[in-house]
Amino acid sequence: IRKILAGGLIVVDSPGVGGLASAHTLATLTALPTADAMLLVSDASQEYTEPELRFLRQAMRITPNVVGILAKTDLYPEWRRVEEADRAYLTGVAPDIPLFPVSSDLRLEAARLRDSELNEESGFPALIAHLRDGIMGEAQRLQGRSVSQDVRGVTENLRLSLQSELEALENPGGTPRMVAQLELARAEADDLRKRSARWQITLNDGISDLIADMEYDLRNRLRQIQREAETAIDEGDPGPAWTDFSTWLEVSTAAAISDTFVLTSERAQQLAAEVAEHFAAEEVRLPVMHVSNSADVLNPVDAMPEMDPGRINPVQKVLIGMRGSYGGVLMFGLVTGIFGMALINPLSLSAGVLLGRKAYREDKEARLKRRQGEAKVLVRRQLDDVTFQVGKQLKDRLRLVQRSIRDHFTEIADEHHRSLADSVAAAQKAAETYALEKDARIRDIKAELKKVDALHRAAEAVAAEVSAAGTMAPAGGVR
Known part of the structure; x- marks a missing residue:
């Protein structure tokens, strides 16, 4: 290890x-x-x-x-x-x-x-071998492939400019034709930049759809949690189990938010790939986006409030029963008093006990309904707060995605146009170079081209080595 x-x-x-x-x-x-x-x-x-x-x-x-x-x-x-x-x-x-x-x-x-x-x-030798050959090997191959692609792109742009100037110096008569070809290429680059409106339309429409879809996805998941929570509240007394219920609500909410942010990350990558199709003439890298980062999204949300557990002490139970039985004792005592019986007698006491039990049950049911209603209000308030806070952060993340994709592909289009413009300028400059400077400049350009070509061959060798290593990698290897 x-x-x-x-x-x-x-x-x-x-x-x-x-x-x-x-x-x-x-x-x-x-x-x-x-x-x-x-x-x-x-x-x-x-x-x-x-x-x-x-x-x-x-x-x-x-x-x-x-x-x-x-x-x-x-x-x-x-x-x-x-x-x-x-x-x-x-x-x-x-x-x-x-x-x-x-x-x-x-x-x-x-x-x-x-x-x-x-x-x-x-079991450690097999695990270590997998870490070394599967994970680290694949990570190094991916890094080598990425570096090779970047180096080849740079060397191709450098070679285009140097080769254009060299051809103009060695063959002055062909300079007008070469400049015309490069001007045509620059016109195509200008056209590419003008046509950037198309990929920007794709990006803007895609972001609008993505914001709407993800907002719906988040609200739909949280509404399902709300329905499940209200069903659980209706099936029992939420007071005694409020701590466990709050934990379940927190876990379910976190899982729903995680699913939404993961889905957002996938959709953002798909959108970047759709925008990249407008640059299909050449291979382009996609921007790196970490939309699934959801570590701090619940920080602005307050913890679930506490609620009355609904427990009453024996004294309160007696008082509730007495309050209900008092009317029964008085009512039946007055009726039996007509027949010469005392106000408090066995019949009035029995009626008071029955009415007291009925009053206690009604009060218990009323308190249960009140706690259930209070619990539903707390759940709705909590989920509304989550929807408000997380929805805002989700929209902010997608705006960052939009800016990242826009800046990334704008840079690609500008780089392509800039490379062709430099080539045209170099060819025109070469056509105006004096004869005394021409030989020295040719030697310098050839020396630079040798360095660029050597760097390009090294990058291709790295790419070939990475491809060969990837072919020979074990079938169960992962990056």
């Missing part, structure tokens, strides 16, 4: 998600867009829980490179059964997620005894 870490591997320990606490889940999802892979660690005491699988599905939509690790296999004799069940769960999410059962104690014992067989049994 130390050798892999020395080679550049960075491991970020994120909060656990077994309980799916909202802050923990959002913090973990926030770190995923910048990660090459996610290691999902779960001990062998039990199979994956539904919150873990729900989190895994969310994470797979941000980074599809996931590795499962089944820890503490030495503590649980039934770990193979748990491993088989977990593999089935992982296959249901994505068929290519590997799972490595490991034991840290066996690993330490193998290191102490220098026992290679015990080390293999710990």
